[in-house]
Amino acid sequence: MFAVATYVLKQKLAGRKRYPLVLMLEPLFRCNLACAGCGKIQYPAHVLKRQLSPEECFQAVEECGVPTVAIPGGEPLMHPQIKEIVEGLVARKKYIYLCTNALLLEEKLDLFKPSKYLSFSIHVDGEREHHDFSVCREGGYDLAIQGIRAAIARGFRVTTNTTLFDGADPNSVRRFFDEMMELGVEDMMLSPGYSYDKAPDQSHFLGRARSRRLFRAILSNRKPGWRFNNSSLYNEFLMGKRQFACTPWGMPTYNVFGWQKPCYLLQDGYADTFAELLAETEWANYGTESGNPKCANCMVHSGYEASAVDYAFGSFRGMFEMVAGFLKRHEDRDALALLNEPAKPVHSYNPLVQIKEAESTQA
């Protein structure tokens, strides 16, 4: 937190209008899952076999100068030099979120040393049945939990990242939060799903109005023990309590093709350098407020978490609101009622809506 705060204030004092906050470093697209909604793995085999070298990773980090690096993919634990990549970034004092589905985590833990700079960010999309359905692998949840337990036992920092799609059951998500906290997870990151350009075909997606209702139901009346890796202001944005414009340059993406234009989710071409990405991208063409239909339903952290952080560090008021937001429970009687409303999934045969009885309306 202190490192990020210092970094953002330096950018502000330097008068930089556009600065990156987190590098999304994709060292490979290869994965050991084949999630049906994923737009990151739909490539010919020769592309899936490619990977960034450690030196290319370090060069990208140096180029953009961020304090924090998220390493998604693909599955980064499948990279044969992931040890060298992580060690090199730790040596550069970069805060790393190594995003993994954890299928290989337990067997790869020996490659790493616990460090304040390294967190495993485990992809878990909810309780067992929901997660397994989301990642298209029964048994995936149990392996992820096994990996979480092993990493925590060995002294590693462990967080979770959860993407919520159509049909997410807010009661189940709240039970999931309890479960992660009991496991000893440091904090949890949430984001709504997004329709990737190159994902397999899908007929409908959650619109913003429905996403906001879902997050309002989930995040209102929250339990004091829940810890989130989202900023309080981004959570309020998800709940419909705030508006932000997108900051597509806030979490730039580097992968085997180069610097992705304009953001982590859209692929509108590639730049060869970070400076070229900043200078040549037509930023006004992106973000919900631009009217670009590809951005219409996006509320994803890679565009809006950076907006929230920029707002927080832009004024004393923003800072105060962010700090105050961490203390709020967001008591909301109407949101409690939402928990008991039957979900109406877009996909009529989605089997996972409200698998279990709604939890008590007592938060």
Added chain:
Amino acid sequence: MSETAPTPALSPDDLEIVPGFEHEKLQGWMPDLGNEDELRGALEKAFDYRGDITITRKDGSQVEGYLFDRRLGRTLSDSLVRILPPNGPRVSIPYSDVAALSFSGRDSAAGKSWEAWVRKYWEKKAAGEAAAIEPEALD
């Protein structure tokens, strides 16, 4: 993509559901490139395609690979595509040098719709079997 979310009549903030997308079946297609509009349109589809394409240059040489980038200029000679071949470094080709285009590689996401997964999940559950989608072998 044949369909992306159309410009909504409502504000995006008021939308409950947004349309998804369905990709055109382009595998094997060899478009006519008779005029500039056809050429630009076909190369834009190639940019969205999830498999390899083959470009024949005006000198008869061919480049096959994944088209990962295109840069649009005012004229065909200052517009270009960038291709990653299966072996070797990336190749840039000006639009003005493209004689023919073929969607020669397999569409890597064809037939893998979300709806197909949901259907498979139910079928496996009904049969008392574990449901999963396995990643394809790369060799």
